[in-house]
Amino acid sequence: AQSVTQLDSHVSVSEGTPVLLRCNYSSSYSPSLFWYVQHPNKGLQLLLKYTSAATLVKGINGFEAEFKKSETSFHLTKPSAHMSDAAEYFCVVTLDSGTYKYIFGTGTRLKVLA
Amino acid sequence: NAGVTQTPKFQVLKTGQSMTLQCAQDMNHNSMYWYRQDPGMGLRLIYYSASEGTTDKGEVPNGYNVSRLNKREFSLRLESAAPSQTSVYFCASSEKGGRETQYFGPGTRLLVL
Numbered sequence: 126a127q128s129v130t131q132l133d134s135h136v137s138v139s140e141g142t143p144v145l146l147r148c149n150y151s152s153s154y155s156p157s158l159f160w161y162v163q164h165p166n167k168g169l170q171l172l173l174k175y176t177s178a179a180t181l182v183k184g185i186n187g188f189e190a191e192f193k194k195s196e197t198s199f200h201l202t203k204p205s206a207h208m209s210d211a212a213e214y215f216c217v218v219t220l221d222s223g224t225y226k227y228i229f230g231t232g233t234r235l236k237v238l239a
Numbered sequence: 240n241a242g243v244t245q246t247p248k249f250q251v252l253k254t255g256q257s258m259t260l261q262c263a264q265d266m267n268h269n270s271m272y273w274y275r276q277d278p279g280m281g282l283r284l285i286y287y288s289a290s291e292g293t294t295d296k297g298e299v300p301n302g303y304n305v306s307r308l309n310k311r312e313f314s315l316r317l318e319s320a321a322p323s324q325t326s327v328y329f330c331a332s333s334e335k336g337g338r339e340t341q342y343f344g345p346g347t348r349l350l351v352l
Contacts, residue, residue: 134279157337157338159340159341161343166346167345167346168243168329168343168344168345168346169282169329169331169341169343170343171340171341171342174338174340176338215281215282219336219337219338220337224336224337225270225272225287225289225295225336225337226284226287226297226298227272227284227341229281229282229283230281231279231280231281232279232281
C-alpha cells in the first residue's frame with residue numbers, strides 16, 4: 126500500500142536562509158510524486174512533480190526536490206527563503222496511470238521569520 | 240480561463256440540513272475529485288469521477304453523494320449534514336489519473352452547527 130510521511134509538521138526559517146521540507150514515501154511500484162503549496166485560505170498549487178524522468182526536479186519560485194529511491198525520499202528545498210514562501214506544503218504520492226487515488230501527506234507549515 | 244471554480248465559498252448549515260457543493264472546470268479534463276481538508280490530516284478523497292458518466296468512492300464517502308453532471312461539472316451533496324462534516328472541501332480535476340497533475344479549486348468552507 127502507498128503512504129507518505131511528512132516528517133515535520135512545522136518548520137521555521139529566517140528570511141534568506143535555506144528551506145528543507147522532508148517527505149518520505151512508501152510504494153511497491155514506481156511512484157509519481159508531487160509537492161503542492163497552499164497559501165492561507167487558498168486552494169493548492171502545484172510546485173513540482175516527479176514522474177520517473179530526471180531525479181532532480183525543478184519547480185516554480187526557486188523550489189526543487191530530489192527523488193532518492195534508495196532512501197524513499199522526496200525532500201523539497203529552496204536555497205533562500207522569502208517571506209512570501211510562508212504557507213503549508215503537501216507531499217503527494219500516486220502510482221502509475223490507472224489509479225485515481227492520490228495520497229496526501231499531513232502537511233508542513235513553513236514560517237519565515239524576518 | 241478560470242480553471243476550477245467552486246460555489247459557494249462559505250456555508251453554515253444546521254444539523255440535518257442538506258446542501259450541494261458545485262464544481263466546474265474549463266480545462267476539458269476527464270477526471271474530477273472531491274476532497275475534504277481537516278487540520279493535521281491532509282486532504283482525504285471523498286469521491287472521484289474518472290470520466291464523464293462514472294463515479295467511485297474514495298477514502299471517506301459516508302454521508303456524501305456525487306453527480307458528474309457533464310464533463311465540466313461535478314457536484315457533491317450532503318443529504319443530512321452532521322457536525323463531523325464541518326471541513327474545507329476542495330474540488331480538483333486532472334487530464335486523467337495516475338501521473339497527471341491535479342488542479343484545485345479555491346475551496347468551500349462548511350460549518351455544520
